[in-house]
Amino acid sequence: MENRRKTVLVIDGQGGGIGRSLIAALKERNIDASLICAGTNAFAAGRMQSAGADVSVYGEESVIAAATRADIISGPIGIIIPGALKGEISPEVAFTVAKSDAVKILVPLNKCNIIVAGVHDNTLAQNIDETVSRIILASNADN
Numbered sequence: 001m002e003n004r005r006k007t008v009l010v011i012d013g014q015g016g017g018i019g020r021s022l023i024a025a026l027k028e029r030n031i032d033a034s035l036i037c038a039g040t041n042a043f044a045a046g047r048m049q050s051a052g053a054d055v056s057v058y059g060e061e062s063v064i065a066a067a068t069r070a071d072i073i074s075g076p077i078g079i080i081i082p083g084a085l086k087g088e089i090s091p092e093v094a095f096t097v098a099k100s101d102a103v104k105i106l107v108p109l110n111k112c113n114i115i116v117a118g119v120h121d122n123t124l125a126q127n128i129d130e131t132v133s134r135i136i137l138a139s140n141a142d143n
Contacts, residue, residue: 006033006139009070010053011063011079011097013088016044018076018107018128023051025132033139036070038063040088063093070102072138074131077106077116084114105134 008026012019016039023037037053039045045058057066067073078084080098082091097104107127108119122130 006071007036007069008033008072008074008135008139009036009038009066009102010048011038011040011067011073011075011093012044012048013040013085014044016047018124019044019048020051021125021128022074022107022132022135023048023053025128026135027052029132029136031136031139033072036066038066040085040093060090060093064096067093067096067100067102070100072105072135073097073100073102074105074135075107076109077114078109079106080104081114103138105131105138107131 008031010019010022019037023035026035035053036055036057037045037048039048039058040063042058045056049056057063076085078089080094082089082094108116110116110119
């Protein structure tokens with residue numbers, strides 16, 4: 001049976017900077033997967049699209065639809081927490097991402113009163129690099 005090309009969904013809000021960095025790093029490492037970026041707003045989606053995403057969507061309903069079809073979902077850890085990213089993550093988005101069968105590979109951030117135990121004081125760039133490495137491993141894994 002032929003392996004299907006996996007779909008990686010990168011979700012971000014606010015300025016889309018973390019998502020943009022993820023997309024750019026994945027493109028730079030020549031990931032063999034479809035890259036979809038989903039922004040909680042048009043600005044975030046546009047920044048991620050400019051980094052090389054294959055498809056760009058934005059808004060709650062589009063993020064939810066994309067999350068139900070993705071093989072891998074990535075973004076800041078707040079995408080699974082209602083009200084995170086300064087209120088941009090609705091309960092519906094957080095719930096859909098959390099319950100998705102997709103592998104979730106999240107960028108740890110010790111901000112906004114969310115402290116992830118065991119996460120060292122790495123720079124954001126180090127956390128993004130680790131996340132990208134794990135996404136590439138997951139995208140190459142057999143179904």
